[in-house]
Amino acid sequence: xxxxxxxxxxxxxxxxxxxxxxxxxxxxxxxxxxxxxxxxxxxxxxxxxxxxxxxxxxxxxxxxxxxxxxxxxxxxxxxxxxxxxxxxxxxxxxxxxxxxxxxxxxxxxxxxxxxxxxxxxxxxxxxxxxxxxxxxxxxxxxxxxxxxxxxxxxxxxxxxxxxxxxxxxxxxxxxxxxxxxxxxxxxxxxxxxxxxxxxxxxxxxxxxxxxxxxxxxxxxxxxxx
Numbered sequence: 355x356x357x358x359x360x361x362x363x364x365x366x367x368x369x370x371x372x373x374x375x376x377x378x379x380x381x382x383x384x385x386x387x388x389x390x391x392x393x394x395x396x397x398x399x400x401x402x403x404x405x406x407x408x409x410x411x412x413x414x415x416x417x418x419x420x421x422x423x424x425x426x427x428x429x430x431x432x433x434x435x436x437x438x439x440x441x442x443x444x445x446x447x448x449x450x451x452x453x454x455x456x457x458x459x460x461x462x463x464x465x466x467x468x469x470x471x472x473x474x475x476x477x478x479x480x481x482x483x484x485x486x487x488x489x490x491x492x493x494x495x496x497x498x499x500x501x502x503x504x505x506x507x508x509x510x511x512x513x514x515x516x517x518x519x520x521x522x523x524x525x526x527x528x529x530x531x532x533x534x535x536x537x538x539x540x541x542x543x544x545x546x547x548x549x550x551x552x553x554x555x556x557x558x559x560x561x562x563x564x565x566x567x568x569x570x571x572x573x574x575x576x577x578x579x
Contacts, residue, residue: 356569358523360405361397362537362544365390366528367552374552380425385554387433391440396558398444398478400565405479405519407451409536413487416456430484431461434468441468445477451516452486453494481517488538491516515539523568525561527553543575 365386372382390408397403411426418426434448441448448468457465465484495514499506512518521537521544529550533541547564549556 356522356571356573357402358565358568359403360407360519360522360540361403361565362407362409362521362524362541363393364409364524364526364528364534364536365553365556366526366530368554370528371552371554379422380429382554383426383429387429389554389556390433391437392558393556393561394446394478394480395440395444396561397480398446403478405481407481407483407517407521407537409486409534410482411452411484411486412535413453413485413490414535416485427458427461430482431464434464438468438471441472441475441480445475446472447475447477447479448472449479449481450484451481451491452484453490454484456485483536486516487535488533489535492539512539520544523547523565525549525564527551527556543573545571545573 368382368386369379370382371385372379375381390410394406394408397406410430415426416423440446450465450469454462454465492511492515494516495511496506499510499514502510504510517537517540519540521541524533524537524541524544525547526532526534527549529548529552531548537544545568547568549560549564551560
């Protein structure tokens with residue numbers, strides 16, 4: 355039976371959720387943040403799940419309205435500070451991926467602080483993809499090893515990426531059916547699940563159902579049974 359050791363989620367639909375309720379888009383992001391906590395806690399209690407990678411802020415998200423971007427930065431910093439106790443309590447290690455250089459000094463300091471204070475945790479690894487794009491990740495990895503005297507191998511490139519772990523199960527909420535530049539290398543053989551549920555309405559029950567369906571899939575990785 356398959357084990358969903360590494361689950362990755364494209365958390366889509368916060369803004370639309372708010373608009374459907376005649377609320378400001380930022381209210382959708384606040385509601386989405388609460389779901390992040392619920393899903394992370396659930397995964398930390400499932401011993402089959404070792405890693406949870408969440409698409410929090412992409413390299414393309416800077417194109418959104420300035421006020422929305424500023425709110426997202428403040429929300430992220432608040433989320434991390436508020437979650438530290440929960441990380442420690444549930445033995446969760448925090449590992450960000452993405453190019454953090456674009457963030458403010460204050461936010462980078464908070465990210466580093468949470469990472470350091472959870473480094474000893476050996477349960478679930480929660481990765482937030484922050485200023486992340488898979489194409490950017492691959493380019494940065496290639497630039498870091500381009501001067502190698504040896505030919506670049508699959509293992510060399512994989513080890514140079516922000517995320518060095520293959521994805522088993524990739525979920526996208528919000529109704530769209532695309533990867534949106536998320537973990538393109540790591541998701542080469544991931545099983546893909548798409549749901550119309552907007553992220554703030556996504557529940558642990560729906561995740562549990564998806565995991566059950568995932569376990570029934572025959573994964574051949576390009577080979578035969």
